[in-house]
Structure formats: C-alpha cells, structure tokens
Amino acid sequence: MAVPLEETALPPHAGAHDPELERLEIDLLLEAVYRRYGFDFRQYAQASLKRRLWRRLHAEHLDTITELQARLLHDPACMERLLLDLSINVTSMFRDPSFYLAFREKVVPLLRTYPFTRIWCAGCSTGEEVYSLAILLEEEGLYERTRIYATDINENVLATARAGVFPLAQMQQYTQNYLKGGGKHDFSQYYVAAYDGAQFSRSLTDNIVFAQHNLAMDRAFNDFNVILCRNVMIYFDKALQDRVNTLFYESLETFGILALGHKESLNFTPFVDAYEELDVAERIYRKVR
Numbered sequence: 001m002a003v004p005l006e007e008t009a010l011p012p013h014a015g016a017h018d019p020e021l022e023r024l025e026i027d028l029l030l031e032a033v034y035r036r037y038g039f040d041f042r043q044y045a046q047a048s049l050k051r052r053l054w055r056r057l058h059a060e061h062l063d064t065i066t067e068l069q070a071r072l073l074h075d076p077a078c079m080e081r082l083l084l085d086l087s088i089n090v091t092s093m094f095r096d097p098s099f100y101l102a103f104r105e106k107v108v109p110l111l112r113t114y115p116f117t118r119i120w121c122a123g124c125s126t127g128e129e130v131y132s133l134a135i136l137l138e139e140e141g142l143y144e145r146t147r148i149y150a151t152d153i154n155e156n157v158l159a160t161a162r163a164g165v166f167p168l169a170q171m172q173q174y175t176q177n178y179l180k181g182g183g184k185h186d187f188s189q190y191y192v193a194a195y196d197g198a199q200f201s202r203s204l205t206d207n208i209v210f211a212q213h214n215l216a217m218d219r220a221f222n223d224f225n226v227i228l229c230r231n232v233m234i235y236f237d238k239a240l241q242d243r244v245n246t247l248f249y250e251s252l253e254t255f256g257i258l259a260l261g262h263k264e265s266l267n268f269t270p271f272v273d274a275y276e277e278l279d280v281a282e283r284i285y286r287k288v289r
C-alpha cells in the first residue's frame with residue numbers, strides 16, 4: 001500500500017525530536033564505539049550520556065547522532081574528544097573532607113592491625129584523591145606499608161595523575177579541605193611551586209601504581225583490603241552498577257573496606273547484606289560475608 005506523501009515528508013533532522021529514533025541512534029553509536037575502539041559505554045545512565053553526546057555533536061558542527069557515529073568510526077581524534085566528554089573527571093583534593101575524617105577515625109585503626117595494606121582507588125581521575133589518601137596514610141604512619149593501585153578508564157587523566165602537578169590556584173581550597181579532613185601538618189609542605197602549578201612530593205607516589213582499567217569490561221586484578229570508588233558509579237546504569245559491585249565484592253578480602261561517594265550506596269543492590277556500615281553518612285562499608 002502506498003504511504004501518503006504527507007506522512008513521508010518529515011522535516012530534516014526530525015529524528016532528533018523522536019525519542020525512539022534518538023534511542024536507536026544512540027544504541028547504534030555506542031555499539032559502534034564498542035566494536036571499533038573497545039570502549040563500552042552501553043550501560044551508562046541515559047540522561048547524562050545523551051546530554052554529553054549532544055554537546056559533542058554540536059561542538060563537531062554536526063546535526064544528527066548518526067553523523068556523529070560516522071565521524072567517530074572514521075576519525076580516532078573525534079573518539080578521543082568524546083572520551084573526554086564522557087568520562088567526567090571532576091575531582092579535588094580531600095574532596096568531601098568529612099570522608100577523610102571518617103577514614104582517619106574508623107578505617108585507619110583497622111589498617112594498623114595489618115602488616116601490609118593493598119588499596120584500589122578505582123576511577124581515580126587526575127589523581128587528587130590518591131595523593132590525598134597517600135598524605136593521610138603518611139601522616140598516620142601507614143604509607144610505608146601500603147600499596148595503592150590507582151586506575152581509570154582514561155589514559156589522559158592518568159598522565160596528569162602520574163605527573164602530580166595540580167593548579168596552584170586550587171591550593172587555598174585544598175588546604176581548607178585538608179584541615180577539615182583532619183590534616184595534621186602544614187599542607188604546603190607536600191608541594192613546591194613548579195611548572196606553573198603545585199608539584200606534589202615525588203615520595204608520595206613511591207607506593208602508587210597508576211594503570212588503565214575499565215570497570216565496565218575488565219576483571220579485578222587481586223585481593224584488596226580497601227577499595228575506594230567515589231563519584232564514579234553515579235554515571236552508570238543499574239546493570240553496570242551491579243557488575244562493578246560484583247567486581248568489588250570479589251576483589252575485596254573478608255573484612256575489607258569499600259568506600260563509595262556521597263551520592264552512592266549499596267542500598268537496593270544484591271550486596272546490601274554482605275557488608276556492614278562502618279559509617280553510614282560517608283558510605284564506608286565493611287565486607288562481612
């Protein structure tokens with residue numbers, strides 16, 4: 001049967017406003033990205049993913065998600081730009097200082113009972129969180145016997161993390177965070193002004209291994225006493241959150257510590273009974289079974 005002309009005469013880019021078509025285009029783009037580059041964003045939370053794809057699309061002066069897919073497939077540099085858009089790297093030193101205070105008060109005494117501690121900082125971004133942790137452990141006399149594995153999906157942020165140079169302009173804010181987080185010394189003793197920034201003491205990285213690791217695809221690499229994964233799973237959908245929580249459960253020793261971000265929790269996950277809450281507000285859990 002012939003389709004009436006007026007039904008086929010859609011305005012250009014009408015798909016952009018058709019939620020079903022948009023969803024199809026996004027699914028196809030994510031599948032294409034996965035198969036071409038191996039980056040799996042298929043289970044990221046839709047709303048923020050959509051926003052970021054449209055932002056990239058406009059920045060590339062394109063009109064449809066399908067055009068963005070074509071560019072991504074043929075232009076690896078465009079993929080790099082999208083990767084930066086999708087992996088939201090906002091972070092800071094001693095972010096949410098009350099977390100560090102709770103860590104000092106509730107986790108450190110447990111770590112003192114171990115001869116050696118292995119910590120995984122997953123989704124470490126540009127490293128501010130790992131340096132904060134190293135400083136805290138140094139002040140508690142535990143850094144010497146700690147190994148921190150700091151991982152992220154994004155190689156660019158890991159390069160910044162390895163360099164350990166952060167904007168000087170942030171140091172005032174970081175000093176306040178450090179003190180609120182229970183810092184014991186003069187914060188400025190940990191860095192010197194260099195390369196237009198604050199170069200953090202190289203000794204802080206002595207026991208840190210930075211490595212690329214994709215929580216959506218890769219396996220865990222060993223048994224940990226502590227896993228920090230803060231402000232990462234908020235970007236994942238429920239299925240991916242469950243995958244990552246399984247990964248963490250399998251990677252933690254019994255009585256190991258799991259620390260999540262302020263907006264994340266184990267409530268409504270299959271693991272709620274496997275952990276006890278060490279600090280409810282700070283989302284610090286201890287694996288008990």
Ligand SMILES: C[S@@+](CC[C@H](N)C(=O)[O-])C[C@H]1O[C@@H](n2cnc3c(N)ncnc32)[C@H](O)[C@@H]1O
Nearest residue numbers: 087088091123125152153154214215216230231
């Ligand atoms: C908002 S930052 C959080 C940084 C730090 N944990 C904090 O709380 O300040 C989120 C980080 O998660 C990383 N990320 C996103 N998806 C990831 C994945 N599938 N595997 C590993 N890291 C991922 C991003 O690259 C980004 O650096």
